[in-house]
Amino acid sequence: MSTAISTATAPWLALRAPADAAARSVELAAAFAALLPSGPVELHDVGAGTGGMTRWLAPRLGGPQRWVLHDGDVGILEHLDLRSVVDDAGRPVSVRTVVGHLGEFGPEGFRGAAGVTASALLDVLTRGEAERLVAACIDARVPALLALSVTGEVVLGPPDAADAALGEAFNDHQRRDADGRRMLGPDAVTVLAALFADAGWHVRRECTPWRLGPADAAMLGEWLDGWVGAAVEQRPELGVDAGAYLDRRRAQLADGALHVIVHHEDVLAWPR
Template sequence: MTAQQSAHAPEFTPQWLALREEADAAARSVELLGPLRAHLAARPPAGPLVIRDLGCGTGSMGRWLAGRLPGPQHWILHDRDPRLLARAAASVTGPAADGGEVTVRTDLGDITRLDPDLLAGTSLVTASALLDLLTAAEVDALAASCAAAGCPALLTISVTGRVELDPPGELDAELGAAFNDHQRRKVGGRRLLGPDAVPAAAAAFTARGAQVLVRPSPWRLAAAQGALIGQWLRGWVGAACEQRPELLPRARGYLERRLAECAAGALTVVVHHDDLLALPAAGASR
């Protein structure tokens, strides 16, 4: 993941990506894999599956998906951070679900500049926790490129704007609304979609004739995941206060109380996400 974001949210450090990987893996919708496998099985035989992972980070999507799809597979990992690319290339090793070989290469560059020519010959575009960091124009361009190339897209772990904390707290709703506004902020002139990303992507792919399936993929964080809850809490509260600084005096005490609950094993959190699968229209070019 390489889009810019608040200094309060550590999404792109290897440590944060490692901390969240288990929760991401547990959350992704396996229900979407059946239709995806069926679509890929119907493709004309033309060598290995070519899978492009956008904003690959340390490769968690490849580690999760490669073993759930038949092989052979050739993964092309896209990111703007060479350190993350190096980690990903070393760790997406397969084997595929049927024991097939998994090979990898990396592509250092801007993932928002994909075009149909680049996607020619691609069997699948995938990404994790990326869609909500794009703009409406970037999502539309991604849908257009996939449609022109006749390429399906599996886009997972996109925020919906809903979180549930148990026990509930008096600032939960205010902080949640401020955080959602922060997710929709402008960054370098780019207006991020945040919680609006999945509906925008569904509309963009549907407009181009794709079959779009959306399934929930919530993080369900229990006491045993206290380290992840604590990091998530700091980022969630910090981003909300960056968006609405007037919340800061009350948010300090709120965060202290929540972190104490977390340390005591007395706090659980559900962070809602959606996964989206877009299958190209029958007869689309490949």
């Protein structure tokens, strides 16, 4: 199997970046920083996309830092811009990229690293890919900070009678079998946490929701279209009423009345 790590587009990652930054757990980032040795340190970010995790986390960590950014999408890595990223002492970080696939990810992948990170990745993994990721962390005995995995809980306001059915269908879509890959979807954090715990590691979890409102109109509109679109793809019978639902929600968005909480979790795992 040769499964691309990246599943997002650069424009979507740019839209969601402010919400991601506001949601990430500062407490778990500080705990991760405390687990790292004194510099220099090498850090691996899996499913790096356009480098959002590095931009947010590097200034919170000591250095000097060398980042290894893994992604399966050559095109998305072309949108990396980390030239202004510095560590907590203001020193620039060094970066190299690795184009790789989770199906080819060996247990020795993180040897020599001081820590491993990922963001918005776990829910698109299969169980086998999750097991390989955990095995590589355990082999290298490095802490892992894995951020912003969806939990399946979405709260829209004002409420609408169609919310529950769309939410259930979206969660089923997240767990679908796509080209022979059954993704973990909303179960991802629970599965990863259990894999680490079964290996005798410490695990901490923190709720890290997006809280979206009128100030996030552009992102909220894109999220809404994607959320409903995935739900209808999973359960085509919902398409009969989806157009009217989107009309209602878009009108609320235009009036500044739509608010959405999209629940995520961050997880930190480290060896005993």
